[in-house]
Amino acid sequence: MQIREDIRDGACVISAEGRLDSGSAGELEAVLPARVQAQGKVVLDLAAVPYVSSAGLRVLLLGAKAARSTGHRLVLCGIAPAVREVFDISGFTSLFTLEDDLDSALAALG
Amino acid sequence: METEFSHTLAAGRAGLPAALDALEAWLNGLGLAPSVTGPVMVAADDILSNVLDHGGAQSVGITARAVAGLVTVEVVDDGEAFDPLAVEAPDTTLALEARDVGGLGVHLVRRLMDEVRYERRDGRNRLRFSKTFDAP
Numbered sequence: 001m002q003i004r005e006d007i008r009d010g011a012c013v014i015s016a017e018g019r020l021d022s023g024s025a026g027e028l029e030a031v032l033p034a035r036v037q038a039q040g041k042v043v044l045d046l047a048a049v050p051y052v053s054s055a056g057l058r059v060l061l062l063g064a065k066a067a068r069s070t071g072h073r074l075v076l077c078g079i080a081p082a083v084r085e086v087f088d089i090s091g092f093t094s095l096f097t098l099e100d101d102l103d104s105a106l107a108a109l110g
Numbered sequence: 111m112e113t114e115f116s117h118t119l120a121a122g123r124a125g126l127p128a129a130l131d132a133l134e135a136w137l138n139g140l141g142l143a144p145s146v147t148g149p150v151m152v153a154a155d156d157i158l159s160n161v162l163d164h165g166g167a168q169s170v171g172i173t174a175r176a177v178a179g180l181v182t183v184e185v186v187d188d189g190e191a192f193d194p195l196a197v198e199a200p201d202t203t204l205a206l207e208a209r210d211v212g213g214l215g216v217h218l219v220r221r222l223m224d225e226v227r228y229e230r231r232d233g234r235n236r237l238r239f240s241k242t243f244d245a246p
Binding site for chain 1: 126127130134144145147148149151152155156158159202203204206207209212213214215217218221222
């Protein structure tokens with residue numbers, strides 16, 4: 001998995017590329033919770049992630065919990081239909097702010 | 111179009127990414143839609159991770175076939191008897207604070223696949239899962 005980080009409109013934008021599964025979840029776990037702890041606004045762009053298994057869901061949940069405990073904001077964007085399906089059956093859809101693309105995610109963060 | 115797939119996991123967990131790469135390449139070669147390959151890959155990762163976490167298997171094999179609009183994957187291991195389908199389903203309606211960060215894997219497999227079956231035979235665990243697809 002490739003992970004890129006940028007700052008855009010005062011938000012930390014993390015872009016992931018590749019499958020988010022047991023082999024790659026550790027790479028995202030090294031970045032996502034720490035950024036959410038440190039930054040008030042974080043966007044995780046999943047547009048280039050074709051699917052997410054439970055190992056990946058676990059890391060996303062760590063990110064959401066970090067946001068909740070600090071009062072920081074985490075927005076996910078660009079999730080593929082196969083990822084959306086996994087979110088829906090895991091009850092994750094209601095745990096996250098989901099936006100269609102990066103621009104709408106940044107707009108949502110204000 | 112190669113309709114059968116076979117792979118043996120080398121070096122336990124270290125061999126998992128290569129096994130998933132191989133399975134993904136095979137699925138892509140069949141020309142299946144992402145709505146089929148995505149769920150099958152999620153199920154494969156979650157079942158194989160489960161097998162590698164439990165039961166101390168020395169040998170883990172994965173075979174798959176695509177016939178008549180049905181893709182079927184079978185994971186066979188020689189570890190202790192372990193039925194991953196026997197675990198309790200997680201509560202997916204809990205609020206964020208109460209959600210556990212694990213335990214979702216088997217739930218995903220059950221919900222994403224059209225059929226999931228466990229069998230203990232000849233000293234081996236056999237976990238088979240299938241998903242239907244529209245012929246490309």
